[in-house]
Amino acid sequence: MDSPEGDRIPVSASTASSPAVQESPFFSFASSLSPIKSVKAARYTTRFSETSFPSTPSVFKSPHPDLQRETTFLKRDETFSLPSETENEISLHTYGQVDPQLNSGLIPCSQKEVQSGSPSGCVDQYLTDPAEVEIKDDAKGCVKPTAADSSQLLQRVFTGSEVTTEKDNADGSNAVVRAQTLPDLAEKNWPSESLNLIQTSDEKAHDETYDEYLEFMSKRAEDHAESNMLLEHLGEDLNAGGQHSECDDSCPHKSQTESCRPISEGFAEVAHSQRGIRRHLQFEAERASCSSATLNQNSSSNMEISVPYNIQPQGSGQAISCTKTVAFQMPFFPSDKDKSTEHGGNMVISAPIQSGIGLHLNSIGRSVSVDSDITVSKKLGSYSSSLEEKLVPGRSHNFAEDLSVISVPTIKEILDTGNYNHQEAQAFVASTEGLLPDNMASFHSLPLSCLDQQAPLCEEKMTGPQDADKFEEPGQNSPKRNRKRAKSTSETEGCKRCNCKRSRCLKLYCECFAAGVYCIDSCACENCFNKPEYVDKVLETREQIELRNPLAFAPKIVKHANDSPAYAVEEGNRTTPSSARHKRGCNCKKSKCLKKYCECYQSKVGCSDGCRCEGCNNSFGKKPESKFPKMERWKNLSHEKQDSAETVNDGIKTRTRNQFSPIWEGLADVSHITPSLQLKDRLHEHSSPFVSKASHEVGSGSSDMAGIDTPDLLKDNSSPTEGFQASSPKQKRVSPPQHGSQRLSSGTTQGLRSGRKFILQAVPSFPPLTPYSNTKIKINQSDNQDSVHHDQ
DNA sequence: GAGTTTGAAACT
């Protein structure tokens, strides 16, 4: 069924402008006249500006300091990865603006940046913050670059670092390159050495350090023939500036080339994937990322990734796909050369690899064991929070908001320590997919890939294509051998290691598969198809499973969403806010829920009414003794509700309610929780909406709902899991509690209302949920009548 | 390490 609201609401939520209005002639006319773009266009613009793209309106002349800084990464990579032939002079701002109209110049603009600053021959003049740059050399404000200065110039061109040029001498011996390190300098593509260098204020010390740096960098760049290209460009740019072209002669290191190489190596080097991508937390994402992203890592920690990105033209034009080479320093994996924790790397996000919804909640939920893994959870939470802070300043997503309760070290801290779990990080990245704006989507492939290269906790070998057959090799990877290894290391390290023999790791039996991660070399599985080389098969199988059960990959442990007063009233004191429970409950017969056979126990949550266990003695919380009466009551209520709904409504509600059965089943009861569980819940809660295939199927819509311009959706505090549970076909056990339906009809309870919202927006393509939109509309109308403001 | 137990997942 068609659900127009599903598509519309995210837009209207972010703007108050209805589609009808947008489509009106007047609106079109106004849009054409006004810089104010249509809502959709604005949304994309906002995304860019709020992430790593410059936020400045696309105006074109005078460079703005901040803007300039923000466009740093663009400047860097585009300059050399994409040689420009364009003669159009594109200002930094437009270029940062990612104006589709300027798209043609988008890529080469960095070069043009230089040129644009060259009219007077002084690149620095344009590339540095006017407020922070002092050019004392000559009245023209133009520096005659020496070797060192040329290098500096390059630095500034590529890093956007705020360099204060105090003096310039022709021989370069006395060249003073004083740089003012700005907070965002950490985002530049600079090794720590360079940062330190730039920060050096002492001239002599600086020179020495700088020379060392140049030497070091030149060594690093030796292998990069592409540096020549850089030189060429540099020469062109400098010549274009009309100031000097003598770099090669004056550079102490044979030429300034060498000093440029280190810089260029991050940009010009292409497709030297040294380690490859072993596992992707996001199967769907992998396709995109694998096919489009090329991750390079040089000998140091500088990395380069070539990623595609789409530019959504203002005015709903056709998206333009570009490829951007993004070079950055990986602070996550400090190399020997770079152990600085002073400067983070620049998470340059440019590619909307909007692969939809990954189902990796289990990965988080399951692998993040309560006790030992709370650290991981914190890390992940911090990961997201800091990520958001870093990339989406001033913007707060729902998941990050909730994660904010977690003590937040910075993302850098997390990553710098290397003390994170590879798979969990994968899962987390996957879980954040869709939460990030389109132009940040590459984050999912980026750090993931990076994580792959580190995998500090999972001592797993990279699995290349050849590994597909490894399991056939008796001695090397015998199941038994691996089994032992897996057994000894799996859980404590949080790494999924399966031991599948017959399922080919393509069923939920396989923990890896269920967790949404590929099997790794240390798995003891046989005939494993859960490997990157079989991504098609994996995806296909996944889809099949999801068809059978859309929540198959959803987290098994869900937050107790009965925080709402209504539920509290219903459940009385038994209700514990922010608690967790198993989604479907266990079915234990003999283990008495005291062993890990029990999923509840394994997840360290108590059993609840939703469980069908017998003789429950779960130490985390027994199933309520009064289960039967309650179930009976629910049954009755369900029938009641159904009857009333059928009577009162057009059937939509009835259907909707039934869809929510699993929800209520899962939310019916909770007790005994731990903080860590709450943490887990949060992770789950915010991940789950993006874990649904349904969402994934929305296709481009996923970006919409994931975008930052769907705040109502994302900020909704209700458990997204609800929404997806609602669509679960497996509704074996329970009918929804009455209050649930009451909420539906009354629309006065925020919790569920939020859930509806989410469902509506996140799963627009889900036929069963379509009616829900209507319900929501009604509810909203009711809300309006009641003047109930439910902004999250 | 081999075998058994267990319960979820898958199948009929």
Next chain:
DNA sequence: CAGTTTCAAACTC
């Protein structure tokens, strides 16, 4: 939808 089978993890020895 219920019963059965399959499967792999958890567990025991």
